[in-house]
Amino acid sequence: xxxxxxxxxxxxxxxxxxxxxxxxxxxxxxxxxxxxxxxxxxxxxxxxxxxxxxxxxxxxxxxxxxxxxxxxxxxxxxxxxxxxxxxxxxxxxxxxxxxxx
Numbered sequence: 847x848x849x850x851x852x853x854x855x856x857x858x859x860x861x862x863x864x865x866x867x868x869x870x871x872x873x874x875x876x877x878x879x880x881x882x883x884x885x886x887x888x889x890x891x892x893x894x895x896x897x898x899x900x901x902x903x904x905x906x907x908x909x910x911x912x913x914x915x916x917x918x919x920x921x922x923x924x925x926x927x928x929x930x931x932x933x934x935x936x937x938x939x940x941x942x943x944x945x946x947x
Contacts, residue, residue: 847871849878857888860925864896867904875904879911888920891947895926900934912944923947 847865854860859882867875882890890911912922925947927935935941 847874849875851878851882852893854882854887858891859887859889860891860893862893862896866898867900867907869901869903872901872903872907876907876910879907880914883911883914883918883920886918886920887915889923890915890920891923891925893925894931895928897931898928900931905934905938905940908944909940921945 847863847867849864850862852860852862861878861882863875879890879892892908908922908924915922923945924935927946932941932946935944
């Protein structure tokens with residue numbers, strides 16, 4: 847998995863992820879997202895167009911970051927999910943709590 851902050855300005859940040867997010871590497875994503883949350887970035891946008899798969903640990907990481915950002919009035923937006931990843935969120939009914947762009 848490759849993680850890059852491609853834009854961070856005006857209380858917004860866009861994080862681009864490439865590859866598969868699993869238990870083995872989800873903590874790397876957690877570190878990046880929690881760091882942005884500690885800065886109280888108002889809108890954290892996660893571009894997932896190059897994510898081919900994510901497991902439950904990845905979802906747990908995203909939920910944790912969502913809770914942190916909502917606590918200070920921020921937002922977490924998931925962008926460009928492929929059909930496989932989108933289906934995972936739909937099956938788990940997480941489409942009700944996440945914002946998709």
